[in-house]
Amino acid sequence: MPAYSPSSDSDDEPYSTHSLFRRQNSLHSLLGGGKVADILLWRNKHLSGGILAGVTVLWFLFEVVEYHFLTLLCHISISAMLLVFIWSNGAALLDKAPPMIPEIILSERAFREVASAFHTKLSIFISFLCDIASGKDLKLFLMV
Missing domain, CATH: 1.20.5 (Single alpha-helices involved in coiled-coils or other helix-helix interfaces)
Incomplete structure (x- = not known):
């Protein structure tokens, strides 16, 4: 079946096989053509996979395990304080620079x-x- 060009304004002709929604624009340009379009179209596979994995972990924590947001926020802040404490004290032992906060x-x-x-x-x-x-x-x- 030959591809018809969308140059005609007639509604009787079938859509072109190269157009989306009767336009010559690609799906990437319809989604904005930026980083969001790259993520949605999986052009940046590592970032798209990381976002999918992160959202899956959050869904698992909140829906399956019934974890609460405030509890998660408190555990993240406690872990961050512990990490900075260990980093600050360990830097002196290893003759490295402490974290610059x-x-x-x-x-x-x-x-x-x-x-x-x-x-x-x-x-x-x-x-x-x-x-x-x-x-x-x-x-x-x-x-x-």
Whole structure:
């Protein structure tokens, strides 16, 4: 069967075998043509396989083992702290450089601004909770 060109506007002719959805663009360009398209089309097999393996492990943890997200987050942070502790102490024994962890240095003025903003939001939230607990808004009180 010969391939028809999509140059005609007639709806009677069959689609071209080289076009997708009556376009001359490839599927890669329809998906954006970037890294996401490469991953979805498995052009970068290692990255696509890694993403598939990671999502499969997360699905297994959350659905099969019934692991909770907060527990997973805590275990990851504890493991990271343990790894940095071992790396820092082991580096001195092996005469290597310890890990370079950037320090966040806030000026006293910036610290006051952050603390002030946090304090105002916290006081607004606490007053909102007090309003609910006192029953000033009966509908909201009963919903809670």
